[in-house]
Amino acid sequence: MRKVYCIGELLIDFIAENQGSDLSKANIYTKKAGGAPANVACAIAKLGGKSSFVGSVGEDPFGSFLLNVLDANGVDISLAQRYKTFTTMAFVSIAEDGERDFVFSRGADKELIYDPSLKKDFKESIVHLGAATALLGGALEKAYGHYFFDALTEKAFISFDPNFRGDLWKDNKDVFIKKCMPYVEKSNLCKFSLEEAQLLSGEENLDEACDVLHEIGANTITITLGNKGTLVSTRKFRETVPSIKVNPVDTTGAGDAFIGCLLQQIATSHTIDPALEDKSLLTQMVQKANKAGAITTTNFGAIESMPDKKQMYD
Ligand code: ATP
Numbered sequence: 001m002r003k004v005y006c007i008g009e010l011l012i013d014f015i016a017e018n019q020g021s022d023l024s025k026a027n028i029y030t031k032k033a034g035g036a037p038a039n040v041a042c043a044i045a046k047l048g049g050k051s052s053f054v055g056s057v058g059e060d061p062f063g064s065f066l067l068n069v070l071d072a073n074g075v076d077i078s079l080a081q082r083y084k085t086f087t088t089m090a091f092v093s094i095a096e097d098g099e100r101d102f103v104f105s106r107g108a109d110k111e112l113i114y115d116p117s118l119k120k121d122f123k124e125s126i127v128h129l130g131a132a133t134a135l136l137g138g139a140l141e142k143a144y145g146h147y148f149f150d151a152l153t154e155k156a157f158i159s160f161d162p163n164f165r166g167d168l169w170k171d172n173k174d175v176f177i178k179k180c181m182p183y184v185e186k187s188n189l190c191k192f193s194l195e196e197a198q199l200l201s202g203e204e205n206l207d208e209a210c211d212v213l214h215e216i217g218a219n220t221i222t223i224t225l226g227n228k229g230t231l232v233s234t235r236k237f238r239e240t241v242p243s244i245k246v247n248p249v250d251t252t253g254a255g256d257a258f259i260g261c262l263l264q265q266i267a268t269s270h271t272i273d274p275a276l277e278d279k280s281l282l283t284q285m286v287q288k289a290n291k292a293g294a295i296t297t298t299n300f301g302a303i304e305s306m307p308d309k310k311q312m313y314d
Pocket of ligand 1: 192193194223224225226227228229230242243244245246248251252253254255256258289290291292293294297
């Protein structure tokens with residue numbers, strides 16, 4: 001079984017309890033582990049896969065809390081780094097008008113220092129790059145670029161999720177798009193939401209968006225569409241794999257559970273690249289990944305709602 005290195009941010013999400021009022025009025029918050037690449041590492045480990053998180057937190061109680069959550073879920077945290085600054089935090093509420101109210105306090109996630117000794121371990125591995133904060137600058141962005149280059153030279157299987165957060169790129173969407181391009185071009189697998197596929201391709205229509213993304217260089221593309229399932233597109237075929245019917249209560253983390261489950265299956269497949277060329281095999285894998293996403297929506301929270309092996313395969 002191949003190991004999946006999940007590179008990017010790990011942070012605290014403070015979710016305002018009284019949704020429907022903006023952050024200036026909210027006074028009770030629930031503390032949750034957040035950060036898409038860390039969520040993906042948990043999704044993989046919960047399904048029995050081998051995942052390692054590469055990112056950084058502060059030398060504070062929040063950093064300890066986050067690493068404990070990853071460790072308790074079976075993720076290898078030996079490559080996580082800690083810095084004397086505070087752990088990154090995001091405060092989130094849905095205001096009265098339905099808009100997201102968001103305050104982001106960027107701390108230790110940006111401090112990640114590149115470790116050249118990791119390169120040799122990428123051979124025969126999967127490297128998953130989540131870009132939510134990684135492309136915002138800091139030492140993290142440099143380390144992220146180096147790891148991407150190492151993964152390419154070692155011919156690792158590279159998975160990329162842009163994790164676009166409008167709140168973080170308000171007037172700089174063009175910069176975000178430009179920074180994503182090398183990853184879209186060179187990764188073996190890209191996981192997009194509908195919004196990301198449209199943003200990065202500049203096309204509203206999904207078929208046209210896929211065409212443009214393949215022209216840029218994207219190999220296998222998955223576009224997650226909530227209860228409508230997942231559009232899979234390769235250079236040879238394109239198909240929407242329907243979702244599983246559930247009664248959703250909270251969709252947080254569904255996308256991370258989806259890509260985690262897909263990567264966990266690729267990690268156990270004997271023929272990594274050909275697996276993505278084989279229509280029926282890839283479709284089967286996406287069906288299972290859709291199930292993981294669907295199960296995650298049936299409870300509140302991200303990591304705690306992701307399925308384990310038993311829920312998934314019994
Ligand atoms: P995130 O906000 O976590 O990054 P995302 O937008 O990338 O998520 P979604 O499309 O919400 O991802 O969900 C990922 C997958 O989970 C979908 O492709 C689908 O298979 C499954 N899923 C999500 N919502 C539902 C739902 N309401 N019913 C059934 N399946 C769902």
